[in-house]
Structures are given as C-alpha cells and as structure tokens.
Amino acid sequence: MNRSLSWAAAALPFLMGASALLHITPTVVLKAQADVIRETVPGAAQYFAKTVKIGRDDLTRLRTSADFTPEDPDVKFYYGTGADGAVRGVVLFPQVNTQHGPLEVGLTMAPDGTVQNVIVTKATVETKPWVLEALRSGFTRSFAGMRFGDDPTRALAGVDRKALGPMPYYLAEVTTEAVKRGLAFYGILYAAQGQP
Amino acid sequence: MNGLYSLRRADPSVRLGTVLFLLLLGYSYVFAFLMVRHWAGLTPSTVSSVYVPSPQLEESHMEMHSQSTTQPLDFSSLAHAQHQVDTDLLIQDSHIHIMIYAIVAGLETLIILGLEWGRAWRNIVITAAFVSGGLDFAGQWLMKAGIGGFAWLTILSGWTMATVYLAVLAGTLVALWPRHRTQERTA
Numbered sequence: 466m467n468r469s470l471s472w473a474a475a476a477l478p479f480l481m482g483a484s485a486l487l488h489i490t491p492t493v494v495l496k497a498q499a500d501v502i503r504e505t506v507p508g509a510a511q512y513f514a515k516t517v518k519i520g521r522d523d524l525t526r527l528r529t530s531a532d533f534t535p536e537d538p539d540v541k542f543y544y545g546t547g548a549d550g551a552v553r554g555v556v557l558f559p560q561v562n563t564q565h566g567p568l569e570v571g572l573t574m575a576p577d578g579t580v581q582n583v584i585v586t587k588a589t590v591e592t593k594p595w596v597l598e599a600l601r602s603g604f605t606r607s608f609a610g611m612r613f614g615d616d617p618t619r620a621l622a623g624v625d626r627k628a629l630g631p632m633p634y635y636l637a638e639v640t641t642e643a644v645k646r647g648l649a650f651y652g653i654l655y656a657a658q659g660q661p
Numbered sequence: 662m663n664g665l666y667s668l669r670r671a672d673p674s675v676r677l678g679t680v681l682f683l684l685l686l687g688y689s690y691v692f693a694f695l696m697v698r699h700w701a702g703l704t705p706s707t708v709s710s711v712y713v714p715s716p717q718l719e720e721s722h723m724e725m726h727s728q729s730t731t732q733p734l735d736f737s738s739l740a741h742a743q744h745q746v747d748t749d750l751l752i753q754d755s756h757i758h759i760m761i762y763a764i765v766a767g768l769e770t771l772i773i774l775g776l777e778w779g780r781a782w783r784n785i786v787i788t789a790a791f792v793s794g795g796l797d798f799a800g801q802w803l804m805k806a807g808i809g810g811f812a813w814l815t816i817l818s819g820w821t822m823a824t825v826y827l828a829v830l831a832g833t834l835v836a837l838w839p840r841h842r843t844q845e846r847t848a
Contacts, residue, residue: 495740498739499736512734512736513731513734513735514734515730515731516796518722518724519723519727520725520727521720521723522726524723534717538723562747658729658757
C-alpha cells in the first residue's frame with residue numbers, strides 16, 4: 466500500500482503542472498465577413514468577389530505608401546451593385562499579425578472612395594477583451610470620410626491613452642494599422658484600376 | 662503479479678484517485694474532440710488545410726502588373742473563415758501539447774503497471790501512449806513543411822490516443838469492478 470501511495474503522491478505535481486501550463490489563444494470571429502458585407506452594403510442586387518493578384522509594380526507602391534509587404538499574394542475585394550450596375554460599396558478585410566495573434570478589420574468603402582465603416586472582425590481569445598474595450602471608445606467612427614492618402618492615425622487623436630489603458634490602446638493602434646493597409650489595398654489595387 | 666503493483670489490491674484512496682483521474686481525463690477529451698472538429702475538422706483534407714501554408718508572396722514569381730478576376734460572390738464560401746495554424750502558433754502548441762502528452766502518457770503508464778496485464782500487451786499500450794503523442798505533432802510539422810498528405814498521420818495518432826485511453830479506462834474499471842474483487846477475495 467505504501468508503494469501505491471508513493472506513486473500517487475509522485476503523480477500529483479504532474480497533474481498540477483499540466484493544468485497550469487495550458488495556454489492556447491485561438492482566433493475568435495467577432496463579426497462574420499458575410500454579415501459585414503450584407504450590413505454595410507445593403508440592398509445590392511448582386512454581390513461580387515474580385516481577387517487581385519499583386520504585381521511587382523503595385524507591390525512597390527504598397528511598400529512606399531503603406532510601408533508594409535503583404536504576406537498573401539492575393540487580395541480580395543467584395544462589392545455590391547445596384548439594379549443599374551453601379552457599385553454601392555466595396556468591402557475588404559485587411560489583417561495585421563501581432564505577437565498576440567491576428568487582428569482582422571472589415572473596411573467598407575463608399576462609392577466615392579471614402580471610408581464608410583470600420584469594424585474588427587477577428588481577434589484572439591486573449592485580445593478580444595482589449596479589442597472590445599478599444600471599440601467602446603468609439604474611435605473607429607473617426608475613420609469615416611478618410612480616403613487613400615489620408616493618415617488613419619488621426620483617428621487616434623481623440624483617444625485618451627491613459628483612460629483607455631495600454632493594451633486596449635495598443636489594439637486601437639493595430640486596428641489603425643489594418644485600416645492603413647486596407648486603404649492602400651483599395652487605392653492601389655482597386656480604385657487605381659478604375660473599375661469594379 | 663504482472664507489472665509493478667496491483668491496482669485492485671491498492672489502498673481505496675489510490676483506486677478512487679485513479680478512476681477520478683481517468684474520468685476527468687475523458688471529460689477533457691470530449692472537449693478536445695469538439696475543439697478539433699470545430700477548428701480542424703476530422704478528414705485529411707480539412708486537417709491539412711489548417712496546417713499546409715497558404716501561398717506566400719514571392720517576388721521572383723510575380724508578374725509585373727497586378728491581375729484580377731471577378732466572380733459572383735458565394736456567401737456560403739465566407740460562412741466559416743478558415744482557421745490557420747501558423748508556425749509561431751505551432752511552436753507554442755508543440756511546446757505545450759507534447760509536454761502534456763508526455764505527462765498523460767506517463768500517468769497512464771503508472772496505471773497500466775498496476776493492471777496486471779501480460780507483458781507484451783502492457784508494452785504495446787505503453788508504447789502507443791507515448792508514440793501517438795509524438796506522431797501527432799510530427800504529422801502537424803510535416804504538413805507545415807508543405808506535405809499535406811501527412812494529415813492521416815495526425816488523425817491516426819489522435820484516434821490511437823483515444824484508443825489507449827479507452828483501453829486503460831476499461832482495464833481499470835474491470836480490475837476494480839466490485840464483483841471481480843469479491844470473487845478474488847473468495848478465492
């Protein structure tokens with residue numbers, strides 16, 4: 466019996482260690498892409514997906530204007546057209562990968578080329594509370610009306626960093642970086658081609 | 662006596678702890694199954710799509726000008742954003758999971774040593790307990806290296822882990838079954 470108890474006693478720290486070590490942060494969808502498209506481009510007679518394979522000349526422009534190199538060679542734009550064939554809005558989902566996991570933004574552009582809506586669509590279990598806190602500050606509304614070439618960091622001007630806290634503010638900055646990349650994608654890969 | 666000790670003759674507290682450990686482990690496996698089904702799927706094609714890297718931007722293979730294609734949008738294709746395990750996450754997962762697999766296999770081994778199984782069967786199950794954990798992540802890393810065909814290795818390893826668990830649970834319950842123990846005392 467003593468031997469059996471010894472085995473049980475030896476196993477206990479392993480069990481405690483196993484439970485303490487578990488630390489996995491899977492991604493969480495805050496808003497489905499399909500819902501963002503339907504809600505921010507409502508009433509379209511038809512929706513389309515346009516996939517742009519980035520060329521070397523546009524890659525240079527992206528690096529110059531937004532100071533980043535995309536990881537994926539393809540960028541997708543989703544747009545809806547009315548009965549008259551006119552584009553009602555364009556949605557894209559730029560993503561920024563951080564050490565805390567990916568953050569994806571749903572960026573809706575109005576037909577006049579200005580930002581209509583910004584919403585965070587994907588975060589991680591770890592970052593979700595900070596993202597939600599940042600969103601509650603309402604800073605994403607400040608992106609409205611911006612266009613390619615504008616400085617998206619202006620949206621952070623009205624955010625009180627101390628009141629919001631360091632991590633929510635960091636996630637607000639990551640969101641702003643995603644918007645910056647999205648504007649560059651839109652301006653260089655979509656609007657510059659002058660067609661849906 | 663086959664093995665290191667006899668679980669059926671062990672102190673009641675040891676037997677109680679063993680059964681509760683196995684039941685709680687099974688409880689966690691139910692959620693592990695649901696998590697795998699949700700994030701990775703249960704078929705080789707869905708599992709490999711989680712691990713095999715997406716095409717990366719390689720300048721040497723790029724055209725000079727951007728090319729575009731347009732298709733009517735199928736909303737159902739957006740219903741489930743594909744979960745991807747990148748290299749950083751796989752390193753983190755490997756570090757945690759392989760360690761826990763080793764701990765669980767070690768604890769299962771402690772139980773197996775008390776089940777009075779024949780040596781050959783005992784060694785087969787112990788080996789399967791440890792090797793399945795290693796092969797699970799070997800499959801994941803091979804997929805990450807771009808060899809999607811190794812999804813079957815990860816799937817097979819998962820089912821092997823479950824089989825080992827069920828064998829140990831069944832062996833424990835049989836060994837500790839009151840009627841079985843009463844017969845032994847009578848004999």
